[in-house]
Amino acid sequence: MNDTLLEVNDLVKHFPIKGGILRRTQALVRAVDGVSFSVRRGETLGLVGESGCGKTTAGRTILRLETATAGEVLFDGTDVMSASRKKMQALRRDMQIIFQDPYASLDPRLTVGESIAEGLVIHHLGNTQERRERVREALIRVGMHPSHMQRFPHEFSGGQRQRIGIARALVMEPKLIVCDEPVSALDVSVQSQVLNLLRNLQQEFGLTYLFIAHDLSVVEHISDRVGVMYLGKIVELADRLELFRRPMHPYTKALISAIPVPDPLKRRERIILKGDVPSPINPPAGCRFHPRCWMARDICRTVEPAFEKKASGHWSACHFADEVSERAA
Amino acid sequence: MATTTPVVTVDELRSPRAEGQWAIIFRRFRRHRLAMISLAVLLIVFIASVLAPWIAPFPRDQRQLGQTFVRPMTTNAQTGQLHLMGTDQLGRDYFTRVLYAGRVSLTVAVTTATIAVALGIILGLLAGYFGGWVDIIITRTLEFISTFPTFVVLLILSAILIQNEALLPIPDVAVRGVASITALPEREARKVTLLVFVLAFLNWTPTARLMRGMVLSVREQLYIESSRALGASSLRIIFKHVFPNAYPPIIVDYTLLINTVLVLESALSFLGFGIQDPTPTWGNMLTVAHSNMFNHPWVPLVPGLPLLICSLAINFVGDGMRDALDPRLKL
Secondary structure: OOOEEEEEEEEEEEEEEEEOOOOEEEEEEEEEEEEEEEEEOOOEEEEEOOOOOOHHHHHHHHOOOOOOOEEEEEEOOEEOOOOOHHHHHHHHHHEEEEOOOOOOOOOOOOOHHHHHHHHHHHOOOOOHHHHHHHHHHHHHHOOOOHHHHHOOHHHOOHHHHHHHHHHHHHOOOOOEEEEEOOOOOOOHHHHHHHHHHHHHHHHHHOOEEEEEEOOHHHHHHHOOEEEEEEOOEEEEEEEHHHHHHOOOOHHHHHHHHOOOOOOOOOOOOOOOOOOOOOOOOOOOOOOOOHHHOOOOOHHHHHOOOOOEEEEOOEEEOOOOHHHHHHHHO | OOOOOOOOOHHHHHOOOOOOHHHHHHHHHHOOHHHHHHHHHHHHHHHHHHOHHHHOOOOOOOEOOOOOOOOOOEEOOOOOOEEOOOEOOOOEEHHHHHHHHHHHHHHHHHHHHHHHHHHHHHHHHHHHHHOHHHHHHHHHHHHHHHHOOHHHHHHHHHHHHHHOHHHOOOOHHHHHHHHHHHOOOHHHHHHHHHHHHHHHHHHOHHHHHHHHHHHHHHHOOHHHHHHHHOOOOHHHHHHHHHHHHHOHHHHHHHHHHHHHHHHHHHHHHHOOOOOOOOOOOHHHHHHHHHHHOOOOOOOOHHHHHHHHHHHHHHHHHHHHHHHHHOOOOOO
16 A cells, blocks of 8 residues: 555645626736645644645645645545546545634534534435444544533534534544644643644544644644645645754744743744735745845845755755755754 | 632533524523514414304305494394494494405415515525526526516506406416415405415515525535535535525514515505405405595404504514524523
8 A cells, every 4th residue: 555645746726816897817816836745644744834825725725625726636546636526525535624713613503413423424324323323432532422412512612612523524534634723723721632632533543634733833743744835835844853953944944933932041043034924916036935034145036946855854945955954053 | 709600500411402493592582572472462363364264253245234334342133143343334244354354364474475485595595505697697687576666566467467367377276275275265266376476476585685695604604615525515505504504584584574465465455456355355454444434433443453463463573583593682
């Protein structure tokens, strides 16, 4: 069996902005602009980036909740983008998603049991009795009581609802779960509970996660490898330890320096980035990061750096990757 | 120090089954006193209308010669029976006719509102969910229909149709259905059915517009996407997720529409274009009343009061429903 579960090649998703009387396309929002990575079986790939960098869109496009503009997504050897209706239906069983907002992602009119069982009903798995049993089991697995089945979502807290969301994915026995900022709407104390739950479930069921987040410390906690996104592109991808110890992209370095350290005596050099993320409608020429980069030189303004392997298992898209890592050391 | 309130009540602890959506709504509705009274009044009127043939003291169209405009509460000299609400210009017992009229008026109101709302729901769902061309066609059609000046169109349409019934083909099943509910002969039932269809055709648009708006907002909810990620079909999403989350305002809309149609039918009959004598409706009974109201001032009250009471009661029930269904209101 192939070691790679999910392979994404040059994924592009552009949203047209239509205007004028004829509703012609006036501009393109380049939400995801050529993203490639692969996820190995049983690992967690973290995807971090600022708001609006396209990480959520990437996740949604991989699951074909959005139609990709270009690119290829291979899931377990099957091309997701061109899969037929029937094949797609089978894929929907194996690929699940957990959403960011646990308040909006559960239908308020369905009981928790009905919500969790929905996937089983759609895919005609088991009879009523068996489904009940599986829902029961899923609830217990995520740390809730089976009697919660008959309750409605509004009776639960955010953390509990997120557990319900996890049970909803888990009950399908998926291979891959796309976790779209599953803890960013939760309190810090609840965040760690949910993260630990996700990790335990991964070990127990051999799940593979694509973990999307904007909080580096969360990603550091749960990921095996981490990809850093900036303005629709992945700028750096490496093993978790490697990335944090030896960042090879100035953006990553800036992000890491912004992680709060709970030690009042420790003085650190913090890199403060100037300005805002540029508009994805009109990204800067050359390296997309150059207007905010303190290391930018002439070449950065004109030539877009390739996303290359700089060290073993360490990819970066910076002309001066070695320089960044030297300074870090 | 603030006292802590228990999060879970004892009742909740006892039963693992939490209160269902409808139980909550009914509990909230019960707090609206006026609405509860109105509901009771409506039930009484409904039951009285349904049981008209058994309750009514006289046959519907029986005339008492020389007994025209007998005052309410007088005893018939020949038979010794009581004319509870007096008699009309032909000497027919008003109480009897009010009961039968209620049957016709309420049937028209309820069936019209039901058909209109059902049509509105279906078209609103389709337009809102699918968007694109489907939406454009449905929205334009309903905008076109709502530009009709309702009353003028009704007058013209019913004038034509009641002159020549064959112009609109009405399924026999519908006619027979109406005939059995209203206890009318088939010829009269035919006219009533016609009126129902015409009124329904003119009144589905507000519901459709409301439903479309609700669907547009529900469609964008995350739980819809969540179901799509699980592989749910459009049909499943529409019936299992979109409709249950979009219908609450329609219930209120429905009660208000019943009321509108009730008054509209009365107004039409009053103007002589709706359902004609001898079939009694509260509206055409008012027609007689208005030409005689200066000699017999109590006459307009006979059909007028039940009309007013029902209309008010339906409005109050609608009010109560709206409050009960709005989760932001703490009752």
